[in-house]
Amino acid sequence: MTTYTSRQDVPNNEKWNLEDIYSDLSKWENDLHLVENMAEKLRQFDGAITDGKSLYQYLKQREELSYTFNHVYAYSMLRVDEDTRDASSQSLLDRAKGLSVKVSASTSFFMPFLLGLDKETLSSYIAEEEGLTYFEEDLYESFRYKTHVLSKDQEEVLSQLGEALSAPSTTFGMINNADIKFGDVTNNNGEKVQLTRGMYSKLIEDEDRDKRREAYKAYYKPYIELKNSIASTLSAAIKNNVTMAKIRKYPSALEKGLFGDMVPKEVYENLIKATKENIAPLHRYSEIRKSKLQLDELRQYDMSVPLVQGVKQVIPYEEAYETMIKALAPLGEEYVSILKEFKDARYIDVRETPGKRSGAYNLGIYGVHPFILLNHQDDLDSLFTLAHECGHGVHSKLSSQHQPQITARYSIFVAEVASTVNEVLLINYLLNTEKNLEIRKHLLNHFIDQFKGTFFTQVMFAEFEKITHELAEKGTPLNVEVFNQTYEALFREYNGDTVVFDEEVKFGWSRIPHFYRPFYVYKYATGFASAIHLATRILDGDSETLQSYLTFLRSGSSDYPLELLKKTGVDLTTPEPIENAMKKFSELVEEFSVL
Template sequence: MDKIKTRDEIDEKYKWKVDKMYSSDEIWEEDFKAIKEHVSGLLKFKGKLHIGSELLNYLVTYEELLGLYENLMVYAHLKSDENKSNSKYQVMMDKIATFGAEFSGISSFFLPELLSLEESEVQESINSTEGLKHYEKYIKNIFEGKPHVLSEAEENILAQVSDCLSAPSNIYTMFTNADMTFPKIKNEDGVEVELTDSNYSTFITSKDRRVRKEAFKALFGTYKKFENTISTSYTASVKNNIFESKIRKYESCLEASLKPNKIPVEVYKNVVNTINNRIGSLHKYVDLKKKLLGVNEIHMYDLYVPIIDTPKFNIQFEEGVKLCEAALKPMGEEYISIFSEGVKDGWIDVYPNKGKRGGAYSSGSYTSMPYILLNYNNQVGDVSTLIHEMGHSIHSYYSRKNQSYTYADYVLFCAEVASTTNECLLMDYLIKNEDEKLKRLYLINQQLEGIRTTVFRQTMFAEFELIVHEKMEAGEALSSDDLNSIYHELNVKYFGKAMVVDSEIDIEWARIPHFYRDFYVYQYVTGFAAANSFYNKILTGGEEAVEKYKGFLKAGCSDYPIEILKAAGVDMTTPKPLEDTIDRFDELLEMLEREINK
């Protein structure tokens, strides 16, 4: 595509069929009016939840309204993403978002009122009220969290100060995105260009080492100037985590983050310990990169430069679909037919158009198609994105077909597993079936980089978070120098003796917005490791392994994530999935060396 087309210029077969949700905006408006009128009806159940029939009617009514709300929200956001300059759909988004806050306020009585009852009393209602048994696990989950729920008055106070507690994250976001500016640097042609946080990735992957070094020093030099401000923001965020975990009677911030989903704290620590035990594999990668770059010293700014020149790809969308179908062959006919029908039925918005949101995602409501936004541009990365997002959507398809509304949504711990399993199958297929040496080398290196950045890098982030929280929970006050020192030592450990750990990298922690979502990043590691395990089992275990994997896809949140994965054959409480992932990394390293030496 030489120029970006308007939406009207895109062939209809490449657009998602959002009209299957609402055939017109007028019908959307009718549903919006209806939900506005009916939502206050939830209040009639207030004070009556001790009666089994009233509790059941509340839950049924609430889910019906929530399902309608999700339809309204999904339609509005899909339509607004088609063309961000179309103000009509931005207004619709604002309307439904504003209503969402109203909906939450009206239904906020439910949790404290339910928890004010004795669990035995509620269990008696479940046993004696036809239809309420369906919600037993849902209600049990709520009561399991009861020791960490405060009184209604205390919860109300916490709700009132929620904006204050989120201030460190909001200040950091505003400061780094709106107020920070970076110096100009010279590009490969010697032309002065303005460095930004977003275009940094272009310069740090440049083949010109001068450009990489200049961008590296300019970016982190700027963060260094503001290290006291950003360290105060970050430690304030950690203090908020400590405050909330203590007031809710958790043993630690880590437990407060993991326990609601029944994930043992040992799973987190197992990630850090297992990767630490196998850190030699990353050292080998650094050694090989140094050798292939032909440098006397390898610096942190050399880490992202491709060691394999990017070959030219021109994979039309239809060809990309066929590649995905071939790669997914081990999944069996049913899975491939769902994939193919999804493409034909209008799940996917394929090409970029003027005003369309960038990137890619999978979305949808319980009753809609699992829609996919792409910005397909005929590169191998676009094929990888297609199969990744289809992994999400087929996961949603299976869970919604096999679970009721109550238990259909899978949690974050499981969210990236299906998409990454699909990607692993695609990369395996492409590497095995690529005859052109340069392309094969590129594909091998891409998968290596995927494991390096997702498994090793995110584990280093996770270890940094754990160290900082444990030190502050023990009463230590951490300055910017302390944070820089912790981060420096982690880089020395992770990248090994061959790497020159430049002092500028010490401040990189200040550039990671995910640190304001406590203990979040480790899930990238566990998701990748679980996916790698499933990919191996699917290739070697045949139909039985595929059926077990489909059991995972169908489970939604009908059980806790650790148990759902365990039932499908992947036990994330053990080191094995991570060990297998590093084994794959080692295998790819050997493959790369062999190919280069051919």
């Protein structure tokens, strides 16, 4: 594997080219000052919007400001992510963050003003100013929230409580990221060392079961020690959410969480119901895992170890890119040409270097192009990450090309569809072309485990959120016992009787940051199921599905997420996409069981 001690050593063609945003720093400085001036001008509209013309002028200038500000912010963020230790880049980002506060302050008057209008007045403004037709849908979308917005004075009070209401999330973040100290594990020299998260992700996959068990116990130790503190932060977060839903006149906290994407609660409930009705293959996979590991008892620390040992593929970046292009050929020539452009025009930052931000992401910048950050390790995981992020990247590029700025950004609800379609096409290609039986088994194992983590685990989390919020709505006290009982019952239901439960299992709720961002994780599961549904049809040669999928990638947020997906043939208001995904999972498990 290629390792670099410095960013300077990485070849230019494996580094993104930020000059596509600003060719030199003076242009960034100019735009920073330009946005400051634009923000000052926007302030002057406070109290001065009295007709269609002034409303149009405000919205037009706000969009121009947004366009330039996004460039200023993105450039400084990408610079920092190249090397988080670099003080000059950090200084640019600090200034961009300061600018963000000024921009927010200059536009904060607008939403209370807009929702203070009656619908007839807004309609008359739109009728008298032709330019407002561009903003019309957005304006009426804001009006959807009118019944859930309070008086100006009440909104002012709530905005001042914002920091206090986010305290449970902030507190958990500090416990989880700054204060937590894991237990000790034994290193290769037989010495006791403190476990870190990075070590845990490797040790929980170790062939040595004693090492896995030791790491598992050490990982859960602080969460169990801090159980009462964490239970109180999670309880407060849930109660805050329930209270805000009541104050804003939503029927329930769940419906408040789904309102923005206009998703009926039946979609959420249907996801859970259809998953549980088709859970048998997941239980079957636990039995296969127990058998292949030749264990008397299967425990939670046995759930992540790869079932096919000794298959360490080295896949250099150039080879990974070629493999991805071949795998995604079913998506057509335009799609493949965009992928080639990503590489040739340096949209991707490939290599891990000291100080570089960890992980991977895609950032689409309207008016420029997407930028993709990787930390490529020349292995199978990195190949899948490449295909995943390029899925987001092509989605960003096509939406930006085919949508005006106002609808170019797509919602998180549909974001994971494009990335997962790529992963399904990739695994299909690898399985069809791989002759080595052990590698085929390894590929199947890899995809089954990914399916489990991205779909089943997220549905289980989604059900935990639903149950705990409903308990709070009934006035049931939330504490360690309630969380433990709820989580353990769900874990047993989803994982089946094959798994023998350690004491730690029921404390799983205590380590999940997503629970502080309520009713969000279900989107991973719906996105994954939608992608399985689409990729299967595309691989079957269904040209109508392919064309509707490419149209979906060009659609940004030009319609609500469920409607965009319906146009591709995926209707999440029915059980069909979930059942199709379950069928695919069952096929993968069966194929793996006979290899």
